[in-house]
Amino acid sequence: MVRLTDEVKVGISDYKISHAPNHIITVGLGSCIGTIVYDDRTKIGGLSHIMLPDSTAFAGKREIKIAKFADLAIPAMVEELNVKNHIPTYRLKAKIVGGASMFGFNSDQSGLNVGQRNIEAVEAILRQLRIPIVAKHVGGNIGRTMIVDLNDFTTTVRMVNREIIQI
Known part of the structure; x- marks a missing residue:
């Protein structure tokens, strides 16, 4: 059996x-x-799974993984879309999912709320790159899967014991 669509994880x-036609x-x-980050014309997109908002605290430590940080991952992914796939940045648009507060910290302890800091960092980087966010499903206190x-x-968001939504 030939699969016409691959699922890229x-x-x-x-x-x-x-x-x-991949997912x-x-x-x-x-x-x-x-x-x-996606281009309608070529139907090419890059998906990042960002863990932390900012790499600066890790500068000078050992070699860091670019894809772990919002300030490094998104520009690297956009650069790859630009250079390897010949997609100009002005054609790109974005959707973001996640950024939950998983550990029940008070909102007064914003330094501890990594989810909110991740949301703010991703939005700031996309704004700097002039890539519009056309949809988002962020915050709250529940984990998600993004397809x-x-x-x-079309972006499907699955949450445990919740409805499946599309953004």
């Missing part, structure tokens, strides 16, 4: 780029953020 602190998926989005159909950019 993106792990934690990773990103992958794929094209239609690209990441699971385990608690405080992490799934960010899909993107690269044929039409």
Whole structure:
């Protein structure tokens, strides 16, 4: 049996780029953020599973994994879309999923709320790159799975014991 569509899986602190007719998926989005950056014309998109908002505290330590941090992962993924896939940034758009507060910290302890810090970091990076966020499903206190159909950019969000939604 020939599969016409592949399911491309993106792990934690990773990103992958794929094209239609594939689906690209990441699971385990608690405080992490799934960010899909997509071009309608070529039907190519990159999905990142970002774990932390900012790499600066880790500078000078040992070698860091670019895909782990919002400030490094998104620009690297966009650069790959630009250079390897010849997609100009002005054609890109994004959707983001995740950023939950998984550990029940008070909102007064914002330094501890990694989910909210991840949301803010991803939104800021996309704004700096001039990539519009066309939909998002973020915050709350429940984990998510994100599945993107690269044929039409339909993004399905699954949550445990909750309805499945599309953004």
